[in-house]
Amino acid sequence: MRSHPAHWVALGFGSGLSPIAPGTVGTLWAWLTWGLLSQWLNAAQLGGLLAVSLPIAWWASTVTARHLRTADPSAIVVDEIVAFWAVLWLVLPAGWWAQCVAFALFRFFDAAKPGPVGWADRWLHGARGWRGGFGIVLDDVVAAFCTLLVMALWRTW
Template sequence: MIAPAVPRRATAAFMFSHPAHCIALGFGAGLSRIAPGTVGTLWAWLAFLALQQWLSPLYMGILIAASTVVGWWACTVAARNLGIADPGNIVWDEVVAFWLVLWLAMPMGWWGQLVAFALFRFFDAAKPGPVAWADGLFKGFGWRGGWGILWDDFVAAFCTLLVIALWRFWQ
C-alpha cells in the first residue's frame, strides 16, 4: 500500500474514521498536543490498574499478547493513513509496552510504579543505545513499519525491566 502524498494531521475526526485509528491513537490519548507519548503511557497506567481488578495475571498476559497483534495492524493502518511512517500521535506502542512493564514488574507500590513510568518514558523518549538501534531497524510503511512502531517501545520496556531487576537484585 502506498502512503498518501501529503501527511494528514491526527484529529478526532481522523480517529473516529476507522477502528484502527482509534486503537492506534490510544482511544484519544494520542490527540494530546503536548507529549502524546507521555499521555498515552499515563492512559496505559490507569487502564492497567483498572484491568487488573478484573483480569488474572494470565488473562492480563493474554490481553497484552492480543493487544500487540491488534496494535501491529492498527499502527500499520493509522501510519499509512496519516502518511507518516512513525507518527508521534500513535501511542498504542506506549500502551502495550508499558502494560508489559507493569505486568512483569508487579506487585509494586505507587512509588515503584512511578519509577517504572519515569524509566520507561526516559528510555522511550531519549532512545539510548539499544532503543535507538531498535528505532532504526524497521522503518517505512506496511507491516514492517507497523512492527517498527511497536518494536522500539518493547526494547524500551526491556531496558526498564532490566533496571528494575538490577535495582531489586542490589536491594
C-alpha cells in the same frame, strides 16, 4: 479518528491526540487502564490480554500510519500503551514508588532512545506497510525490556 477502528486503537482512544507529550499521555493512559483492568482480571488473563494486544497494536499502527501518510506519527501511542502494560504486568505487585520509577524509566528509554532502543528505532525507521507498523511497536518493546532490566537490577541491590 472515527474513520477507521484501527485509529481508535492506535491513537490510544484519544490519548495520542494530546498537543503536549502524546507519548507520555499515552503511557499515563496505559497505567490508568491497567489499574482498572487488574481489578477484574487475574495475572494469567492480563498476560493473555497483553499477548493479544501486541499484534493488534502492530495492525493498528500499520493502518493508521498509512492513513496519516506518515511513517511514525507521534499521535500513535498504542505502542507505548502495550509496552508499558508489559512492564506493569511483570513488575506488579510493586508499590506506588516502584511503579513511578518504572514509568520514569520507560519514558526515558522511549524518549531518549539510548543504546538498543535507538538501534530498534533506526532499524525500520521510515519503513512503510507492515514493516513500518512493526517498527513503530518494536522500539517501545525494547524500551520496556530495558526498563525491566533496570528494575530487576535495582531490586537485586
